[in-house]
Amino acid sequence: MPFDLVANVAVAGVLTGLVYGLMALGLSVIFGVVRVVNFAHGEMMTAAMYAAVVLFTAFGLDPFLAVLPVAAVFFALGYALQAAVINPFITRPEHSQFMLLVAISIILVNGLLMGFGPDAKNVQLDYQLESWALGKLLFDKARVYAALLALAVSAALFAFFRFTLTGKAIRACADNHLGALVVGLRVKHLYSLTFGIGAACVAVAGCMLILLVDVTPVLGPSYTLLAFVIVIVGGLGSMGGALLGGVLIGLSEAMAGLFIAPSAKSMFSFALLILVLLFRPQGLLGRRT
Amino acid sequence: MKREAVGLLVLLLLLVFFPLFASSYALSVVTLILFFAYAGQAWNVMMGFAGQLSLGHSLYVGVGAYVAAILFQTYGVGPWAGVWISMAACAALGAAIGFLAFRFGISGVYFALLTIAFAEFTRIGFDHLTITGGPGGFFLKVSQRESWDLLNLRGPPIMFYYVILALTAGAFALCALLLRSRAGYYWRAIREDEAAAQALGINTFRWKMLAVILSAAMTAVAGVFNAFYYNNLFPEQVFHISRSIEIILGPVIGGVGTLFGPVLGAGVLTTLSDGITELLAYYNLEIPGVKQVFYGVVLLLVVMFLPHGIWPALAKRIGIFR
């Protein structure tokens, strides 16, 4: 196997992994704060990918520009979903919450199927075919742009949680629900905000991913699982972990696809999930609760 | 109690005589209902009884199906012998998953994710195995016959109807018996409060393992039925996560942990969804995905407004406390 092939596949894997990381970041934020298992996460991203396709086919809007309206819409929808449907479920047993999100994921996937049909859809832009050469290495322009945006959004999110008052309030809710209530934080509103933020992350990731892969409605569940693998491998509650996990998974998927078989990529991810759950459940960068 | 027993008997008699006046279409629908009632009941043992949420039950259906199918088609081993090997294989799988989960303290959401991971891993794995026919599928030779070959499970649809009816009735009886036994009390205690159960002398690890193994073995039988009824197996379909979700829809909607829940849920869901398909066909519409959206909406409504499922609410109305 020629080295440059391996290297190029690795580079592509890492770049794609950053986009995965952003998607997983959304999940980590939601799971880490609201403690709800967003089983519809991948489906939400699939919906975002379709949104980008629609905006592209209807208005010729570049996904990088579509990011803004799509993220805004998803933020609003995520907020509404949490406020109207999920918030009352916070006190219910875990499997009830899980079932709720499973129901939403089923409706989403099949709604998309009803609306768009089963055929693959994509966007087509010139820079998807261009790349930069650095010696023997090839960097696909689209991949690099997508990875850069993913990094930028992640950094912005990190800053939000670290330095703004609202961000700190949200972290407080995650740390101590009762304590947050006692000091007067509007926890329900903050939860809805968090879900909205998570949804917006997913929206951005979706707009980026459509540049790299085609979309079909049935991709939803695989991305949900992928997001969970990344979050658990990287470590729950760790934003850096989500990105690191994303890169690792992107890289390992690419390598597995190259050395074993393309269809075996996810097998590796699942094996990794099982191993991490068993031996290091707090993930690579997570804290042991 | 008396009222329940009488109601059950009436239902059983109805089901026994149903094929005599049912169309072949109706027969296939009820066969499907019974299949999901059975699979749901098997899943219920793990979740409803021992409180472990498994979202990867398609693993056992698939492994059970493939093992029996390969034994029959390639080695000439009949299903009545093959089913025991299927059950053993799935019991071993369930034991492995249960052991890993319980020894390492994985529960709740993480356990669910673990079960999904195993099912998905197997799905992709089977896609690459040649002995199972890979993604192209594994096929049993179909023989169109009117007479019943019960020994080899070859026969008309009505034969399969009675087989699944017997299985479902048997599963129901088994679960009823278990619920009344020490196992049933212990499982429910573990489900309610594991620490309190331990303080009462219950070895929760052993009993949770038992529930998982039993559930897996029971589900294997559903897989064997699946193999011989449909005569074809594709990893994409059999191990798919949507299969796992279909299995749990019945019990969740009907009522997790109850005896009647899985049966009721499967019945309600299948009849309503078939109604929708019929309605659409009447208007000459055929939209892929409608049925599943319907499933999703029903699941959503039930989870939101009837969190314990339809059966407990219904039972209260009819005046039965369970």
Next chain:
Amino acid sequence: MSFLEINQISKSFRGLKAVSATSFEVERGGLVALIGPNGAGKTTCFNMIAGVFAPDSGKIVFEGREIQGRRPDEICAAGIGRTFQIVKPFAGLSVLDNVMVGALLRESHAGEARKRSLRILEKLKLDSKADLPASSLTLPDRKRLEVARALATRPKLLLLDEVMAGLRPTECDQMVEVFRELNREGLTILLIEHVMRAVMALAQRVIVLHHGEIIARGTPAEVVRDPAVLECYLGEETEV
């Protein structure tokens, strides 16, 4: 052979010493109270005896056998029952079924278990509520259910963790009577208690824990006058 012997047990949680080289004994048929201010280490001792976690060092010997580090279910099978400070009923089960879970440890047949469970419920005046869901019980009844459940496992030693908390004086007196009767019938009881009314009425001996160490032992009357005990509850006397 001693009945229950706690021998120099210690337990730390992340650097905080909860229990420090503590030793005491409970004789067969005894009724011993473990008291002390909050955070003294009483429930930690209970949890070590009941097998929730193992002591960092030291031994716990019950009827001649070392039980420290064993699982909670093994300890229950050996004859030590316990109640929880915050009651843990099996909410979705009926009152009778709750007790049957305990009874089934010693009875393999549900029929026999049911009979014995009903007798225990009678003793604790819960028999009229046998078929009600446990979630519908008031707090005092839940406490009685907790005791009934533990009794169903046929314990030789019963660990009661603040079972009087939240009960009115009359309810407290009723519980005291129940325990007195059980003790007369041969049940050894070790209880953690804050309600002094119960301690004075029930205990033959009292052990006082403070900051993980025993600062006094004796009869209730002796302990109540012990200056070290008074100091840890009320503080030092200062000259004004």
